Amino acid sequence: MDDEDPFILQHFNEKAKSKKSQPTTNKVGNEEQLGAFVVDPAGDLFFFTQGLVTLAMLYNLVSCILRMTFVEFEDSNKFLIFSLDVLSDSIYLLDFFIRFRTGYLDDGILVTDLSKIKKNFMSTFSFTLDLVAVLPVCFTYGL
Numbered sequence: 001m002d003d004e005d006p007f008i009l010q011h012f013n014e015k016a017k018s019k020k021s022q023p024t025t026n027k028v029g030n031e032e033q034l035g036a037f038v039v040d041p042a043g044d045l046f047f048f049t050q051g052l053v054t055l056a057m058l059y060n061l062v063s064c065i066l067r068m069t070f071v072e073f074e075d076s077n078k079f080l081i082f083s084l085d086v087l088s089d090s091i092y093l094l095d096f097f098i099r100f101r102t103g104y105l106d107d108g109i110l111v112t113d114l115s116k117i118k119k120n121f122m123s124t125f126s127f128t129l130d131l132v133a134v135l136p137v138c139f140t141y142g143l
Contacts, residue, residue: 038112039102046102053095056088085136092133099130 039046063081067074074081103110104120111117121127 036114039098041102049095049098052091056091059088089136096130096134
């Protein structure tokens with residue numbers, strides 16, 4: 001009588017290891033995508049992009065306060081401020097697209113099906129926040 005868990009056996013079995021080394025396939029509509037790019041929510045890429053988004057939010061917070069308080073600061077540094085605004089907006093746009101490719105856990109298993117990932121992300125409040133964040137900074141305070 002075996003007391004070993006079949007779930008553990010499946011993941012440590014040689015056949016399972018060889019299947020893991022092959023590229024993943026995701027069905028999208030009627031066509032099959034081979035090796036579709038899915039971001040691991042516990043991976044380095046996800047944490048790196050979240051760090052970039054945090055820096056962009058910090059920049060926007062500080063720059064908005066500076067612009068409203070010191071109007072002459074904006075007048076004397078228009079090119080620098082415009083360049084940094086474009087950079088932060090680009091970071092938000094990158095994050096928006098990365099989130100459409102970020103897997104999620106369903107019952108402890110990472111979901112890598114792109115259609116399920118998109119449907120899940122669009123049903124969250126994070127989607128609404130990311131959609132608002134993609135708007136350029138100049139639109140948010142009416143310049």
